[in-house]
Amino acid sequence: METSLKDRDKVGVQDTVLLENYTDENVFVDNLRKRFKEDLIYTYIGPVLISVNPYRELNIYTQEHVTEYANKHFFETSPHIFAVTDTAYRSLKEEYFDQCILISGESGAGKTEASKKILQYIADVTEHKGQVEKVKEKLLQSNPVLEAFGNAKTNRNDNSSRFGKYMDIEFNFEGNPIGGDILNYLLEKSRVISQESGERNFHIFYQLLAGETDNELNELMLKRDTSSYYYLNHDPKSSIDRNSDQKGWNEVKKALDIIDFTSEEQKNIFKIIASILHMGNIGFVEEEGLSQINNFDPVEKVCKLLECDIEQLKHALTNRTIEARQDICVSPLNREMAVYARDALSKAIYDRLFTWLVLRLNSSLRSEDTRKNNVMGILDIYGFEVFGKNTFEQLCINFCNEKLQQLFIELTLKSEQEEYLKEGIEWQHIEYFDNKVICDLIEERHKGIIALMDEECLRPGDPNDATLLAKMNRNLAHHKHYLSHPKADIQTQKIMGRNEFRLLHYAGPVTYNINTFIEKNNDLLFRDLRETMSASNNSIVKELFPSQEQESKKRPDTAITQFKNSLNNLMSILMTKHPSYVRCIKPNDTKSPGIVTVLKFAFE
């Protein structure tokens, strides 16, 4: 255990700023490596905690460790997630400052595990009786629910969060947790209908099939065998031990009980999950350009489970009603469009169900105390992503990381320099790259990428991915951080497709493929399907598709505009809080995107 200063000094340095040659990246990496070899996964860079994923349970989160870190000054103890949490907690309790702990890092680096350790620490150091204990139990149990519905096996992480999460814990004046509130961001709903090779759909589908009793499965008209469902990946590489799905099922059921989901609510939730599996099995054929459903059995099952009208659903899956001024016209769909409509419905139901679950968790976590209490926020959100092929989702995620970097600059460097100035302290101006220019490139009104995307999505005529790319290339040709294929040098053109554009992000360049941008941004769910769902007698489905939505003539915001608005809302929540930073990295990835920038900042 890394306790006494003596022991600690033996293995590298605990704070990289103490390194001689600290600006040398190799020296930094070497220090992390040395420590990691000795199971010292935590190291500071100034106030930022670096956490290197050990990929195995270490005996460093025991009650003994909690006691070790409680009520100690940050620098009196060795680097640890508990030390960061304790510092934030004491500042909240003693100085009444709202806090936020921002956890970043790429997929699989350990963000969610870190957020759980923070919760564990808070749960351990606060009161263990009565209402407080109940609140803590609910806060802790929200994780298995969110993970079952929002996590999936990917090729990078067997339990990857496919959504962004911000959780506020509310404390009373004695420093005990009395409530919580969760905000969810951009669930990767495309996973509901298809998955990459080696990956899986969201855990809950498999957990339900593996863990539910035979009787209940019969009620849901489901077979235990996952290969009965088109929406579940069947490639053997993607499988996970069935026992772990059964275990997951038991955990999620227990959590739903603790969080006070009624048995009626639980029944309805699983009817919805089952209906999505059946929905994927609805097939279509095409005759003279018109689609026809070729198997009514899954349609009947969906209708039974969702308590909606079978004729209405059949019609809605194969036709589209369009209202243009005063005219209403019904046009039949071809097979491709019918498949699109079916999948759009499955994604919409799942996505809305997920948000409903979060709201439902919140209503159970809400404190009865109406006073303005202090809160500690924990942000566990997707890190910067650079894949072989980057698309709409990566643009959203990387935009989110640009915004967080802006916040980092605002909250640390800028404010520190302003403080020095105010206090008349002599200081040397630090040169740093302000990534506002990239945020503007993406979000500036009328000019940025989001504005151009929305303009293209909403214009009459035949907007498509190619016309969008042409528009972006035209309008952004001279921007320092935007590179189009025609403007690229010959070398770059060789590796960049004509349907791609490149953004020079603060953490490095990313090439995006424009395919599906328009479709994903429009995120269209045909009105007939919305109406069918709205008329459902399943009480949750009814809530997911409120009738007011059908009556409204206003076009909903595009997907990226909704995301931009929710991010800006998040930024204003975070701006008012005192931040702490945890940067998670994978052991062989000390050069993960953005780490050099974090380093540079913390070193300065």
Ligand SMILES: Nc1ncnc2c1ncn2[C@@H]1O[C@H](COP(=O)(O)OP(=O)(O)OP(=O)(O)O)[C@@H](O)[C@H]1O
């Ligand atoms: N501190 C830790 N101790 C032991 N194992 C860990 C720790 N942190 C992470 N792991 C292991 O790494 C796996 C991935 O971690 P985690 O799910 O927290 O990553 P993540 O950064 O949240 O990824 P994603 O963005 O894909 O959700 C965990 O399931 C766990 O096995």
